[in-house]
Amino acid sequence: MTPLPRSTPxxxxxxxxxxxxxxxxxxxxxxxxxxxxxxxxxVVAEGWxxxxxxQHPHLMFSVSKSFTSTAIGLAIGEGRLTLDDLVVDxxxxxxxxxxxxxxxxxxxxxxxxxxxxxxxxxxxxxxxxHGDNWARTILTQPLEFAPGSHYVYNSGAxxxxxxxxxxxxxxxxxxxxxxxxxxPLGIVSATWQTCPRGIxxxxxxxxxxxxxxxxxxxxxxxRGEWNGTRLVAAEWIDxxxxxxxxxSGTEHDVDGREGYGYQFWRNRPTGYRADGAFGQFCLVLPxxxxxxxxxxxxxxxxxxxxxxxxxxxxxFTDHPIPELKTGLAGTLASLTLPTVIGxxxxxxxxxxxxxxxxxxxAEVTAATLxxxxxxxxxxxxxxxxxxxxxxxxASGDARVLASGxxxxxxxxxxxxxxxGTPFSRTYTLDFGTxxxxxxxxxxxxxxxxxxxRLVSR
Numbered sequence: 001m002t003p004l005p006r007s008t009p010x011x012x013x014x015x016x017x018x019x020x021x022x023x024x025x026x027x028x029x030x031x032x033x034x035x036x037x038x039x040x041x042x043v044v045a046e047g048w049x050x051x052x053x054x055q056h057p058h059l060m061f062s063v064s065k066s067f068t069s070t071a072i073g074l075a076i077g078e079g080r081l082t083l084d085d086l087v088v089d090x091x092x093x094x095x096x097x098x099x100x101x102x103x104x105x106x107x108x109x110x111x112x113x114x115x116x117x118x119x120x121x122x123x124x125x126x127x128x129x130h131g132d133n134w135a136r137t138i139l140t141q142p143l144e145f146a147p148g149s150h151y152v153y154n155s156g157a158x159x160x161x162x163x164x165x166x167x168x169x170x171x172x173x174x175x176x177x178x179x180x181x182x183x184p185l186g187i188v189s190a191t192w193q194t195c196p197r198g199i200x201x202x203x204x205x206x207x208x209x210x211x212x213x214x215x216x217x218x219x220x221x222x223r224g225e226w227n228g229t230r231l232v233a234a235e236w237i238d239x240x241x242x243x244x245x246x247x248s249g250t251e252h253d254v255d256g257r258e259g260y261g262y263q264f265w266r267n268r269p270t271g272y273r274a275d276g277a278f279g280q281f282c283l284v285l286p287x288x289x290x291x292x293x294x295x296x297x298x299x300x301x302x303x304x305x306x307x308x309x310x311x312x313x314x315x316f317t318d319h320p321i322p323e324l325k326t327g328l329a330g331t332l333a334s335l336t337l338p339t340v341i342g343x344x345x346x347x348x349x350x351x352x353x354x355x356x357x358x359x360x361x362a363e364v365t366a367a368t369l370x371x372x373x374x375x376x377x378x379x380x381x382x383x384x385x386x387x388x389x390x391x392x393x394a395s396g397d398a399r400v401l402a403s404g405x406x407x408x409x410x411x412x413x414x415x416x417x418x419x420g421t422p423f424s425r426t427y428t429l430d431f432g433t434x435x436x437x438x439x440x441x442x443x444x445x446x447x448x449x450x451x452x453r454l455v456s457r
Contacts, residue, residue: 004215007042008323009315016326018315019045023331025307030338031279031297031443032304033058033422034210037312038218038291047332048210051392051401052419057189057207058295059421061276064192064206065158067216069112069263071177072161073236080168083109087139090164094135102143108164110147111157112262113244117143122156123203132196135163151245151260153252158203158263159195166199173200184226185219187212204276207420210293217274217282217291240264241272241284253302269309278422278444279304288316297422297444336392340413342405344389345371348431349406357436357456364454367429367438374404374414374427385427387414 009016019037026032033052037045048054075081081090087106088095096103102117110116122141126134138156162173169176174192182190190212193205208216219225220241224232243259243266250257256275259266265275271285279296281304292312296304349371358366366377372393374385386393387404394401395416404414410431417424428439440452 003043003211004038004218005042007039007044009037009039009044009328010321010323012039012042012044013317013319013321014039014044015315015321016045016324016328018311020326020328020331022307022311023047023335025311026304029296029298029303033295033297034293035332036210036214036291036293038214038293039316040289041218041222043211043214045328045332046211047335050336051394051417052295052337054209054211056399056419057191057209057212058280058419060206060208060213060274060280060295061204061278062155062158063213063274063276063280063282064202064204065155065263066274066282067177067181067206068158068161068165068173068202069240069261070181070232070236071165071173072108072112072262073232073240074180075165075168075176077233077236081108081164083107083112087111087160087164091135091139091160091167094133094139094163096136096140100143102146103139106143106147108161111161111164112240113148113151114154114157114260115148115151115245116154116157117145117147117150118152118154118156119144119150120152121154123154123159126156126159126195126201128196134195134197134199135160151247151250153250155203159199159201162200162202172198173202181216181219181231184229184231185212185215187215210295213274213280213282214291214293217284217293220282220284221286221289221291241266253300253305255302255305267305269313275301277301277446280422281305283308285313285316288313290316295422297424299444337417339388339390339392339403340405340407340415342407342413344405346406346409346412348410349412352431352436357438359438359454359456361452361454364438364440364452367436367456369412369429372404374402374412374429376427385414385416387416392417 034048085108122138125137130137190208192200223234240262241264245260248257255268258268264272270287274282279298279301281294283292356368368375376383385402386395387402392401399420402416407413412429414427424443426441430437436456438454442450
């Protein structure tokens with residue numbers, strides 16, 4: 001990919017100190033993975049909290065919806081469908097036996113605006129346990145409200161948009177976007193999760209890098225024009241990013257109550273955003289000619305937005321300012337998530353080295369420990385986790401990096417990050433005289449945080 005041009009904050013009318021203040025505040029969260037600030041089309045600040053790094057595509061969750069919306073806009077521009085086309089006409093093979101008046105009235109516009117009439121999100125129906133045909137499963141659910149009359153955030157609606165596009169074009173959403181969007185923007189090595197029928201999830205599942213997301217944001221900021229070529233209709237971007245639905249009465253976080261467009265959110269102070277679970281953000285700020293992208297693992301993503309509005313948004317000025325010697329570049333280059341604090345080894349390490357500890361558990365059946373290597377046996381498959389002391393060390397596939405330390409003579413803690421996702425697991429091994437107690441905790445999740453406690457036999 002051709003990277004975005006680089007500049008300094010001051011040259012583009014922004015204070016380096018404001019970015020440092022944001023980073024200092026973000027460090028307290030211990031959950032940000034990357035930051036990129038683009039002003040006047042130039043990157044003025046970029047940083048990744050090690051072990052996350054610039055080259056790693058990151059799972060973007062519902063940021064995917066904004067790409068799906070863009071694809072629908074392109075298809076409308078090509079005359080393949082309209083906002084008012086009916087879902088019963090677009091997905092005729094996926095309909096229930098009985099079509100009630102609400103389903104008969106469901107349109108593309110309702111899918112885009114999350115006003116399908118469903119009482120709750122249908123995303124839980126989009127998994128293998130409900131069969132291969134996710135579209136049929138979703139469309140079989142009763143629409144308690146007339147389409148267009150009731151907003152409920154509904155990732156299943158975004159999946160239906162992807163299914164519609166694939167039926168109309170004969171190709172995956174991802175493949176449809178590749179020559180029209182990804183290739184011109186230089187977005188390579190992206191992936192998109194699919195359903196059992198090979199349809200992209202649409203509402204989730206896209207993995208791209210921080211800079212690729214910033215490039216998408218810059219395209220939006222430029223209202224669809226890129227290097228002198230019109231990629232997306234300006235009118236579509238204006239419409240998709242405007243408030244189409246009032247969300248002020250919802251239970252969303254404060255920025256989620258500012259209104260919803262076509263798979264885009266409005267921001268509280270200014271502009272709009274693509275927004276994914278746990279703090280994946282592409283903030284487009286037309287009034288200040290800026291784009292800010294973040295990847296994170298935040299249980300409450302609003303905290304990151306609050307820091308942006310507090311520290312970064314006020315820092316934009318309309319003219320270059322004198323360069324400040326703040327050491328910003330060095331600070332951004334040395335960002336790291338905290339490693340586990342404790343001793344490198346313990347007398348217990350030698351006592352338990354190489355011993356297989358077995359568990360009466362259907363998933364995690366055993367664990368072994370060697371110096372710098374924890375191996376978890378899941379479903380009969382050994383999953384080695386290499387870990388460093390005071391540093392992040394990669395395992396075999398280089399996507400999992402971990403650090404570990406003995407926090408007491410008998411207790412080892414290993415924290416492992418999957419750098420393609422927000423997810424990390426913390427393994428606490430408490431070695432007793434005759435048994436191992438193993439606790440496995442995950443940092444973020446939809447719903448209750450997974451926590452497994454096992455005692456060896």
